[in-house]
Amino acid sequence: MKYKTGSSVCTDSGNDNRREWNFATLHDLHVRANSVLRQAMLNERYKRWRKLDSWCGFRSLADFRTAQDFGQVSLPAAGNAVRLVVDLYNELLWLIDLAHFPEDYEPPSSYSMLLYELHYHLGVAYQHLGNHGNAVKEYSKTIEVVSISKNGCLAGCLTNSCLMTPIYTRRAFAHAKLGLATSETSLDVYYRFLQAISEGRREGGGFRQSVTSEYFA
Known part of the structure; x- marks a missing residue:
């Protein structure tokens, strides 16, 4: 049985060892x-x-x-x-x-x-x-x-x-x-809740309003 010849191997560290997959059996x-x-x-x-x-x-x-x-x-x-x-x-x-x-x-x-x-x-x-x-x-x-x-x-x-x-x-x-x-591409509900708390504190007490508009509209 003949096997295909492969390309070289690149290790995780970036070293290219130029070894071919050439096993006969x-x-x-x-x-x-x-x-x-x-x-x-x-x-x-x-x-x-x-x-x-x-x-x-x-x-x-x-x-x-x-x-x-x-x-x-x-x-x-x-x-x-x-x-x-x-x-x-x-x-x-x-x-x-x-x-x-x-x-x-x-x-x-x-x-x-x-x-x-x-x-x-x-x-x-x-x-x-x-x-x-x-x-x-x-x-x-x-x-x-x-x-x-x-x-x-x-x-x-x-x-x-x-x-x-x-x-x-x-x-x-x-x-x-x-x-x-905390990625903007994968915001879950828990993170949005924490984000609302943080924004409310920075805005000086607007936490209740921000949470209500975000989750209970």
Whole structure:
């Protein structure tokens, strides 16, 4: 079976490693993907993950690959481990992208769950870096992966609550960090109420009138 040749990989840090997706067999792909996944998990679980200002053995995914090729892979000591985790999960998503496979290829039933896990963990890594915008995007992708298609469930279910709860919780936190609640493009009722209070205080007692006209007209 021949597989399509892909384009180069760009890491989150902006490094373009110019590596092509040119695996000859699924076994070769599995070996590579499992190797990257193990390294991502090791860095992800490292005790000092949150200390983002410390030294790290790998400055980029390219450095990791070089060390990996020579059998010199070691755990980074601190926060750059999180950046490496981001690069590694992005590479994993690139490796298993169905765009690289023949059009008639059918992924296993566990493929969707793998995408769920990768996007979720990538979102967590982005949050640890304070990159809440990308975290929101990854959590949204995670929700899309495990959402039941319209009319797909006889009971009328729209989502799998067991899988959705942690995603929605983390995405809500990321939205809060981004300050979207105060965005002019997404004003909710609670924010409008607080805004009316603030405007009323600034205008010297016009709070009751502003609230009444806004919500009880």
